[in-house]
Amino acid sequence: MAHAWKALWKSECGRTVPIYRVLVPESVNDEILEAWKARGYRYTAGSPSAIMLTGAMRRNFFRSSAMFKGGTAAGSAVTVGFAAPGGLALITGFFDAALTFGILGGATAVGTGVYAAVTAPKYLRDPKRLNRRNRQRAAGAEWLTPASLGYLPGRKEGRDTDEQRLFHLAVTTARKIVRTRAWTHPILTDHVSRVDLDHAVASIGVRLAELVRLREEIESIKDAGTAATVEAYLTKLAVAFTSMANRVVSMHEYYLRLLELDQQLVLLHNSERSRELGDRVLDVLSRTAADDSADWQFRELRIDADSQSEVISGLLAELEQTADTFDDFDTRLAAAQKSLETETGPGPQQPAQ
Structure with missing residues (x-):
């Protein structure tokens, strides 16, 4: 043997270029694996295609995250946009303008708070979400690639083991x-x-x-x-x-x-x-x-x-x-x-x- x-x-793979990215399961915990599974990532040894981009695997890039973070960020930006000229108008003595900007800023702040209260629970309970501790652990995940086993592509300087x-x-x-x-x-x-x-x-x-x-x-x-x-x-x-x-x-x-x-x-x-x-x-x-x-x-x-x-x-x-x-x-x-x-x-x- x-x-x-x-x-x-x-006979099986001698004529094909080695393309694989296999996760070492012990390098991450079960919570991370479940989140990746919910996102539909292909990280198992029998996956039909290799994972070529892993940066998003340690981030929270999905729909509920975009709605919560994007919506609250936009609402906060609008609130600041109204608060800045309102403060300037108050300092320069334009009290009517300051009151108007203050009302608009307050309304957008309340709206942003209500929006965050509605979207935050869905994001926090999303099975695709990684908390801060798991995001750090996911960044340290170990992967087995051709390069980690001594393979270098190329005809002149390439090598295989x-x-x-x-x-x-x-x-x-x-x-x-x-x-x-x-x-x-x-x-x-x-x-x-x-x-x-x-x-x-x-x-x-x-x-x-x-x-x-x-x-x-x-x-x-x-x-x-x-x-x-x-x-x-x-x-x-x-x-x-x-x-x-x-x-x-x-x-x-x-x-x-x-x-x-x-x-x-x-x-x-x-x-x-x-x-x-x-x-x-x-x-x-x-x-x-x-x-x-x-x-x-x-x-x-x-x-x-x-x-x-x-x-x-x-x-x-x-x-x-x-x-x-x-x-x-x-x-x-x-x-x-x-x-x-x-x-x-x-x-x-x-x-x-």
């Missing part, structure tokens, strides 16, 4: 998973809630980004005196990368299982539809031709829906086993690293100077 991911990457290619494959697979019929089918309701696809993809990306940064730092100190130490470190990183690659390959196998389930769901739907149509045809015949032999003839022509249900039950069991291969990855990776250290001993702790 060591090089299986490369073949998958070439295995970590970026592997994560590109993971994102492409996640987008295909959420587009399958089985993923949104009621039969997988409980299963989908257990498999956190966003966390699975983001955790892969976070660790791959760590590998990219760490490898660059290690290679930057390589010289005649540290060559052996650097090679030892890079060997350890290769083991970690292989674990990531195996996980992405397992995710792709999970996607293939969903495709098999898709086909069985289509057959089941057609079987049930065939049974309904057969019953209607038999009902028409019984009321018209009264053909006694039609019943068994149509029963033989029907597709057996019960057998399709048994196949689907078996596929669901296999799907659970496949999902377990990339679920709870952090725990299994820690156990594997501990086992590796027990067998080979701890690696060098500090590069030689």
